[in-house]
Amino acid sequence: MNRLFANLPTTVFEVMSSLARETGAINLGQGFPDDPGPEDVRRAAADAVLNGYNQYPSMMGIPELRSAIAAHYKHWQGLDLDANTEVMVTSGATEALAGAILGIVEPGDEVVLFEPMYDAYLPLVRLAGGIPKFVTLQPPHFRLTEEALSKAFSPKTKAVVFNNPLNPTATVFSNEDLGLLAEFCRKFDAIAISDEVWEHVVFDGRKHQPVLGLEGMRDRSVKIGSAGKIFSLTGWKVGFVAAAPHIMKVLAKSHQFLTFTTAPNLQVAVAYGLAKDDSYFEDMRKNFTRSRDRFTEGLRTLGFNVIPSQGTYFLNIDITPLGETDDVAFCRRLVMEHGVAAIPVSAFYAEGAVKNVVRFCFAKKDSTLDAGLERLADVVKRAA
16 A cells, blocks of 8 residues: 555544534534535536537637636736646646646655645645645744745755645735745745635635736746635536646646546536626625624624634634633534534644644535534633
8 A cells, every 4th residue: 555645644624524424513614615606607517418518528628618717817817828828627626736746746856835734735745756845834824934934945945835815724825925935936946836726715805816927926836726616616626727838738747647637517617607797706705704704703702712814715713712722622522512513723734733723614504603603602601
């Protein structure tokens, strides 16, 4: 057996979701919405599977979706992408990440990872033979610092895997942080593999800034997006990759031997969805903002210390005021004794884990959030 995978523990998402199922707990841990997703996009997929082409589509993605991706990013982020040479469709963002890491990183290359991080990054880097170099981000702001980057980057740095908005922390990086990252990538000739799946799920008037659009990063960036996150259709697993032609040629070969292609009916529907009127994307953000605010206010009323959420489906609490020092033990008690599943943020660290932050998903119906809050009411009382 491959020791890398044989020795990996069961993911914390599966552990907590399993406990939630076994105990009948409300699952506010794993990041999927209650909403079924936009009906018109789902109907477009159904029509395409009944009346459209269902054989192997182009390995790079159907032309109409690649053109839609380029047009979408031009409209929303000001990027000029050639749909034929700089855009590819993958079977989800995780496949896009795997293809990018395996296509770029060779054994012995150093790869900078920012923790807390999505749990797929580290195994994929190690699978490619890369040597991880960690930058540990600290709550509550999770900012990049020149000192931390200086310790992680070296002449051996081949790539950086970067996530913005940052999934575990619900942080949107500032232009200052992004500029600092770009400066180090240019200085050390490193490629930025930028996981931007939450690019549309940002709040309070924030605008997403792609790494690909930063000064000097056009030819040294891989931008990864997700239709699942944009349309709340996480099970569809349709991802996007954008990169300069000399990088894309290699990524396409990596993709060829991973999944090769993606369901054509879903590609047709996503192409339709990306061309939807601006109001869809604006209303989507408003709805998630309302859910965030509802859950935030509820937690604060109960006495929890909430770390503000700037983007994603998530928000975090600091459990230190509750006298708690172990987020894993806290989350286990939460699901077993109070009937609510959450995620310990320490699970997203490889080194120097922060143990006082717990993550909830608020992309749920009002009734689900309210029921969760009702069950959480005793947590602070018991700690008092």
